[in-house]
Amino acid sequence: MRMSKRRPSGDGMVRKREDGRWEGRIVVGHKQNGEPIFRYVLAKTQKELLAKLHRDMDLYQDAQLTEDSRMTLGEYLDRWMEEYGAVTLRPNTLRSYEQYIRCYVKPYLGGKIISRITRLDIQKLYQKLKKEGRVHDHPEYGYELSDTMVLRIHAMLHRCLKDAERDHIIPYNPTDGTKLPKNSYKPKQVLDREQMDAFLAAVDKNETWRDFFYTELTTGLRRGEICGLMWKDFDASTETLKILRSVNAPKRGELEIGETKTERGRRTIRLPPSTVQRLKERKKHSISQWIFPDPLAPEKPVRPSAAYYWMKVLLKEAGLPHIRFHDLRHTFATHALASGVDAKTLSGILGHTNASFTLDTYTHVTPDMQKAASDVVGGFLKDLLGEELNPWQGNGKAEPAP
Numbered sequence: 001m002r003m004s005k006r007r008p009s010g011d012g013m014v015r016k017r018e019d020g021r022w023e024g025r026i027v028v029g030h031k032q033n034g035e036p037i038f039r040y041v042l043a044k045t046q047k048e049l050l051a052k053l054h055r056d057m058d059l060y061q062d063a064q065l066t067e068d069s070r071m072t073l074g075e076y077l078d079r080w081m082e083e084y085g086a087v088t089l090r091p092n093t094l095r096s097y098e099q100y101i102r103c104y105v106k107p108y109l110g111g112k113i114i115s116r117i118t119r120l121d122i123q124k125l126y127q128k129l130k131k132e133g134r135v136h137d138h139p140e141y142g143y144e145l146s147d148t149m150v151l152r153i154h155a156m157l158h159r160c161l162k163d164a165e166r167d168h169i170i171p172y173n174p175t176d177g178t179k180l181p182k183n184s185y186k187p188k189q190v191l192d193r194e195q196m197d198a199f200l201a202a203v204d205k206n207e208t209w210r211d212f213f214y215t216e217l218t219t220g221l222r223r224g225e226i227c228g229l230m231w232k233d234f235d236a237s238t239e240t241l242k243i244l245r246s247v248n249a250p251k252r253g254e255l256e257i258g259e260t261k262t263e264r265g266r267r268t269i270r271l272p273p274s275t276v277q278r279l280k281e282r283k284k285h286s287i288s289q290w291i292f293p294d295p296l297a298p299e300k301p302v303r304p305s306a307a308y309y310w311m312k313v314l315l316k317e318a319g320l321p322h323i324r325f326h327d328l329r330h331t332f333a334t335h336a337l338a339s340g341v342d343a344k345t346l347s348g349i350l351g352h353t354n355a356s357f358t359l360d361t362y363t364h365v366t367p368d369m370q371k372a373a374s375d376v377v378g379g380f381l382k383d384l385l386g387e388e389l390n391p392w393q394g395n396g397k398a399e400p401a402p
Contacts, residue, residue, distance in 0.1 A: 014049060022049040026056055028115070029065030029168065037065055039115075060171050065115055068169045073117060074110030076169065077101050080160050091256050092248055100153045103135055104145075114164060119174045122157070126150055126178065147181035154180055188330045189323045196331070202318040209310050211282050212292050212302070213328075218275045220332030220350055223304045223325045224248055225265070228257060229291040231283060239276045242268045243351065247301050255300060265351040 014024045022043050029037040039056060043049035068076070081101070085094055108125050109117060133145035158175040165173045191199060196217075203213045216226055224246035233242040244266055248256045260266050271279075279291065288298040294306070308325050315322060329350070336346055347354060 014046070014053070016046070022046050024049050024053045026053060026060060028060040028171070029067075029069060031067050037067065037069065064168050065171065066168050068167070069113075069115035071114050071169070072111050073114045074101075074106045076114045076164060077105065077110075077160060080163065084163065090248075090258060096152070097156050100156050104129055104133055104153050105157065115170050117170070117174050119177055122174045123178050126154065126180070129153065130181065150181055154178070188334075189321075189327045190334045191320070191323070191327075191331045195318075195320055198318040198320060199314065202314045205317075206310070206314065208295055209314070211278050212307065213311070213314070214278060215275055215292075216328050217332055218272050219269065220329045220336070222246065222260075222265075222329065222351075223307055225260060225351075227292060227301050227304050227307060229301075230289050231286065231291055232289070234279055234283070234291065236276060236280050236283075239271050239273065240268050241271055247304060249303050249305060255303065257301070260351065264353050267348060267351050269349050 014022065017023050022045060024041045024043075025038045026041075027036040028039045031037060039060065041049060041052045041056060043052055071079075078101075081094075081097065085097055089097065105125070108128060109121060112121070129145045130147070130150055131144060133150075134142070154175060158173065161170060161173045161175055164170045200214075200217075203210045212226070215221075219226070219241070221229075221243065225243050227247040228245040229241070229243075230245075233244060235241075243260060245257055246260050246265075248258065282291070286293075290298070290301045292302045294300045294302050304325075311325055311328070312322065333346060333350060336349075337343070341349075
């Protein structure tokens with residue numbers, strides 16, 4: 001018996017329907033049993049139909065879509081979250097993705113067949129979200145969604161649909177080539193010398209938090225990283241500190257202790273002698289495995305929200321404006337660069353992916369600033385630590401933790 005030849009993707013046919021319209025179909029993939037999967041196209045005239053078919057033939061040529069290409073976008077995202085997201089995403093990122101899918105993607109595109117979603121569909125989604133995507137009316141912005149949130153939703157969709165393209169569920173990633181809003185980052189707020197003096201004076205009066213914030217200002221750790229420090233990470237003999245974990249606490253949720261933000265986040269840094277001395281003294285009186293435990297439950301690490309709360313209290317006591325906790329990290333990094341610490345060394349201390357990211361992040365630190373730091377200000381870190389900047393130079397570079 002002669003077997004029928006398997007039709008290649010892109011193969012098609014054309015016919016005129018009884019209602020006068022023209023219909024065409026092309027093969028876009030195959031089922032597991034070998035039967036072809038068709039894409040149907042309608043047009044008023046034969047010429048219009050042929051133009052559409054030629055466009056789709058180019059698009060689906062060698063696409064070899066699977067039966068999963070008939071899923072809706074909502075169904076695919078649910079499966080992706082279960083099979084990929086739940087095992088690869090950090091808890092915070094997982095919760096964010098769930099919110100993006102539920103609130104912003106499913107209401108607009110969740111019911112559309114995933115393989116039929118076009119770049120124009122995605123572009124219209126972003127435009128609609130930007131204009132009226134906010135779930136609740138905001139007193140200042142109304143229902144307009146911020147550029148930053150649209151970019152986050154795009155990043156999530158791009159990641160998910162990249163996997164769909166790889167698995168032959170869609171012929172191409174429709175998020176590629178979309179026009180995106182420019183990211184409007186909040187300006188970095190860096191405490192100057194006088195502000196640092198005022199903040200440190202307030203910190204020094206608080207016995208519970210003074211070591212915490214002194215360590216933060218001399219290391220620039222992320223909030224979750226400093227909360228996750230354990231005594232076994234601290235080596236007084238080598239004056240080093242290993243950053244191996246991060247603490248996260250969702251709103252009204254239990255503490256989650258996980259890995260650092262990035263692979264480069266696992267690192268070992270050299271500490272200034274004054275910071276080493278503070279930690280050595282602190283260890284003598286510690287009853288916890290955590291360097292900075294929860295004051296009311298020393299068997300647990302301090303909650304990141306508590307660190308943020310007390311930073312605001314101490315800023316207010318010092319008569320200083322409100323800043324984000326991450327701005328303490330920016331303060332450390334800015335003054336370190338201005339005081340002469342090279343970008344590669346600073347990148348290792350901060351746990352950045354590479355030195356170019358560090359330079360891009362701190363482009364505001366100009367040669368003029370460096371000269372001013374040296375000639376006029378003297379550099380906050382040099383004032384605070386004297387010549388202790390030396391550990392971060394030369395042999396004092398941060399190394400990846402084992």
